[in-house]
Every structure is written in C-alpha cells, then in structure tokens.
Amino acid sequence: MPKDAAVEEFARFVRALKARDGRSYEALGRRLNVSASTLHRYCSGATVPEEFGVVDRLALLCGADEEERRALEAAWSRADRTRRPPAPEGAPASMPATAPEAVSGSDPKPAPEAASAPEAASAAEPVLAPEAVPVPEVAAGSELEPVHARVPGLPSERRRRRWGWPAVVGGALAVVGAMTLGAVLLPGKARERAAQPPAPPPLTWTVSSHLWKNGCGHTYLVERTPPPPPEAADARRWATAQGAVHGGETLVRVSVQGKGAAAVVLQALHVRVVERDAPVPWAGYRMDDGCGGAVTPRRFEVDLDRQRPVARPLDGYDASGQEGRTLPAVSFPYAVSLTEPEELLVSAAAVRCDCRWYLELDWSSEGRRGTVRIGDEDGGPFRTSGAKGRPVYGYDSVGRAWITGEESGQGG
Incomplete structure (x- = not known):
C-alpha cells in the first residue's frame, strides 16, 4: 500500500x-495522556503514533x-512501516548488533565468534524484512548508533534513551528479539492458534437508555428551546x-440473554465513569408534570457523584x-440462558457532575469468565x-408553549 494511502487509512x-x-480533542487527550x-x-494523518x-x-x-481493534492495529502497522527509511538495495533485512569489543577495540574486524550470527539473522529474514532497518557500519573507536528496528515486546528507541539503556544493549536485544520472533512465527499449529481471535x-x-x-x-437539559415533547x-x-442530556437522572434497561443452552452466570454489575465535567448550564425541560404508578420496579441505584460509584440493588413494590x-x-x-433472559434496570443520578459512564457486567460460563462493557x-457512554x-x-399543551415551572433539585 502506498505511504499516503496507508497513513490516511489509519487516520x-x-x-x-x-x-x-x-x-473534544482536549477531553479525549486528557484521558489518553496526550x-x-x-x-x-x-x-489528520500528520503523525502516526510510535506505539x-x-x-x-x-x-x-x-x-x-x-x-474493530484488530482492524485498527493492522492499519496502524501499515502506516507505521511508512515512517521508516527503505533498506539500501542489496543490503540484508537485518544484521546482528556489533559486540562491545568492536566498539572500543582498535581492530575493526569482527570477532571470530560473531561469524555465524549473520546466518542466524538471515534465517529470520522472510519474517522480519518489512519490519527491520539495517544497522549502520561502525568505524573503529566511534560511538555505536542506536538501532531503530521496532521489535514487538522490546522497548522503543525513545524509551531506551529515557531509561538510560546503552545503545549496544538495545541493539543486541533488538536483533535477539527479531530472531526469536522469526522462530515463533514459523508456520505451524502454534501460529494458527495465535492467529485465532x-x-x-x-x-x-x-x-434502552x-x-x-x-x-x-x-x-432533559437542552441548550436552546426545543420543540414540543x-x-x-x-x-x-x-x-x-436536540443534543439533549439527561437531567439529574438516567434510567437504563439492559436485557441480558444467553446465546445457547448452557447457563451464563452473571457475577456482578459495576459502574465505570470515564469522564467528569461541571454540570451543563442549560435549562431543563420536563416531559410532563409528573406521574405515579402502581408498580415500582426493582432496580439498581447509582450515585454518580461518588468517586467510585457502585450499583446498589433495591427492592421494588407492587401496590x-x-x-x-x-x-x-x-x-x-x-x-441467564437462551430461554431464561433477565432485565436489569439501572437508575443513575447526578447533582454535581456532567458524567459519562458505562456499565460493566462480569460473567462466567463453562470454565470461561470475562467482563462485557x-x-x-x-x-x-451514557451521559447524565x-x-x-x-x-x-x-409544556402547556393548550397554549402550545413551554412555560416556567418550579426549579427541580434533580430535574425530574
């Protein structure tokens, strides 16, 4: 894929x-530490991240x-390759790092023990050709340049400088890691298993939220006067x-069902707040003047203002x-199972924040376990x-206009 096309695909x-x-860029950047x-x-495609x-x-x-994450990683890999200079024509795809003696000694010739290293590197060449950059030649008494080859599992050149790793150590590890990766990626059952999602x-x-x-x-909180409810x-x-935001409370119904005959055990329900801001400064618009019901369903109650909100189960009441x-x-x-679904009703309230949040449900079944977001x-994310x-x-349905009502402590 051409350079510009690969970068644009990733962007x-x-x-x-x-x-x-x-x-916004600023809000997301805070969450990502960039x-x-x-x-x-x-x-915009102006930069491809190093990691x-x-x-x-x-x-x-x-x-x-x-x-989606696998497709994103594949696009990043293609775009990441475009940042590296191509290997000189006829040069091997990867070369062993020079031993420390070659850097400090007076004889520029390699030690006899290193003679077999190029053959080992060439064995891994079919796997690493798109990923490696040749190590530049080093004159006697000169300083070894850092190796820029990127090998999964090893620190990047930037991090090696930050951590104070000697360049020769980083180069040696890059080559050893590349050779090991080549062995691991040889065709076979192990590779097939690793490729399976x-x-x-x-x-x-x-x-339903x-x-x-x-x-x-x-x-609902709305920035401008909306149409009738x-x-x-x-x-x-x-x-x-209308770009409306739930005012004071969000009610969420989650219907959970197994995919097969085997039972799926739901272990716990968690609340994950991913962003907090000050409440939006918009007016509230009630969908009616309030109503009552004979049945108060059982539900989970969440206080989003807490530093670590929890979902507390509450009884319901049928009158x-x-x-x-x-x-x-x-x-x-x-x-739950395919024939026995369950509904979870969550009531999440906020007074002091504009909160974006997810629910996380822990499950286990037939020796497996996991968490779904x-x-x-x-x-x-939900937003309250x-x-x-x-x-x-x-709303005055007779006069067909929104009229001022009493201020609401939690908007509903």
Whole structure:
C-alpha cells in the first residue's frame, strides 16, 4: 500500500473513533495522556503514533469491539512501516548488533565468534524484512548508533534513551528479539492458534437508555428551546436531534440473554465513569408534570457523584393488588440462558457532575469468565448531568408553549 494511502487509512480509523465518542480533542487527550494537538495530528494523518497502545486505549475508551481493534492495529502497522527509511538495495533485512569489543577495540574486524550470527539473522529474514532497518557500519573507536528496528515486546528507541539503556544493549536485544520472533512465527499449529481471535462472550444484550420514570416523568437539559415533547417511544430520536442530556437522572434497561443452552452466570454489575465535567448550564425541560404508578420496579441505584460509584440493588413494590407486595432486589450471582433472559434496570443520578459512564457486567460460563462493557444504543457512554438550580419548563399543551415551572433539585 502506498505511504499516503496507508497513513490516511489509519487516520480515518482514528477520526471515526473520535466522532463516535463525541468528546473534544482536549477531553479525549486528557484521558489518553496526550495533548489535544497530538491527537489532532493522529486524526489528520500528520503523525502516526510510535506505539499502538495509545490508539488502542482510544479504541477502548470509545467502545470499540475486538474486531474493530484488530482492524485498527493492522492499519496502524501499515502506516507505521511508512515512517521508516527503505533498506539500501542489496543490503540484508537485518544484521546482528556489533559486540562491545568492536566498539572500543582498535581492530575493526569482527570477532571470530560473531561469524555465524549473520546466518542466524538471515534465517529470520522472510519474517522480519518489512519490519527491520539495517544497522549502520561502525568505524573503529566511534560511538555505536542506536538501532531503530521496532521489535514487538522490546522497548522503543525513545524509551531506551529515557531509561538510560546503552545503545549496544538495545541493539543486541533488538536483533535477539527479531530472531526469536522469526522462530515463533514459523508456520505451524502454534501460529494458527495465535492467529485465532478470542471467542466471543456467550451472552448478548440490548439497551434502552431513554426511559421515563413510570413511563412519563423525565427531564432533559437542552441548550436552546426545543420543540414540543415527544411520545415516550420517540424520546431517543427527539433527544438526539436536540443534543439533549439527561437531567439529574438516567434510567437504563439492559436485557441480558444467553446465546445457547448452557447457563451464563452473571457475577456482578459495576459502574465505570470515564469522564467528569461541571454540570451543563442549560435549562431543563420536563416531559410532563409528573406521574405515579402502581408498580415500582426493582432496580439498581447509582450515585454518580461518588468517586467510585457502585450499583446498589433495591427492592421494588407492587401496590396494584389489595395488599401490596415487595419485589425482591436482584441478587448476584444468578444465571441467564437462551430461554431464561433477565432485565436489569439501572437508575443513575447526578447533582454535581456532567458524567459519562458505562456499565460493566462480569460473567462466567463453562470454565470461561470475562467482563462485557455496556454503553448506550450507539455503543458510546451514557451521559447524565446535574440539573440543580436550573430553570425548569413544562409544556402547556393548550397554549402550545413551554412555560416556567418550579426549579427541580434533580430535574425530574
């Protein structure tokens, strides 16, 4: 692939991740420990990061799945190769590092023991040809130049300088690592096993994050006066079109189901806040004047203002009969399967922050275990902003206008 095409392909991947997340360069840069200008250069194709780790963290932060991360890594590898100068015509793809005696001694000839090293390096040549750069010749008494070959698993040249590694040690390790990698990547069953992606989790889920309490009560924070409130079924489309943010509380329903006959044990539910800002300074718009219901469903309650929010299970209550009854809270662990799904209702509240957050569900099944990250319908984080002290409006259906209502402590 031509140089410009490889870099642009990689930049498109990074731009797509940023667009999916919706945060600014500065906000994402803080999470990745890079400057906003550096992240912008990745997105524009002006720079390819030296290490894949920074864009892999970006992919995880933006909710990318395993397949997307593998495609991103392949694009980064192609773009990364374009930064290195081509090997001189006729030169071997890799050469052994010069022994310390060759650097400090008066005789520039290599020691006899090193005579077999080029043959060992050439054995790995078919694997390492795209990845290696020849070591420049060294005159007697001169200082050995650092080796710029990039070998997975070894520190980069920049980190070797930062850690104070001698150049000769870094060069020797680069060659040894390259030769070892060549042996590992020889065709065979081991290579086939390494190439196989990890098995997907044995469960699936769907998410609804624009629920209204008891089917009618909810507050959105909106920057400009919005159109009339929608029907509850159209809430997501309406909120997306207005750029609205959940005010004070977000209700999330997660329907979890196994993929096969084997039971999947759900071990725990965690809350992961990925970004905190001050509450947005927008007015609140109530979807109605409040409503009640005969059934309060069991749910998990989350206080997003806490430094480490937890999902606390709460009992529900059914008052529809002559004698009310308690609906026991969900207690972990419990099992789901293809024929026995489960619904988790999460009520997350915020007063002092504009929080972006995910749910993380621990599972185990048939000797395997793992954690799935659950975000909103588009795969991004949920978002909840405090609404305390904001003006709150209700809709007058007779006058067909938003009118001022009482201020709401939590916007709903």
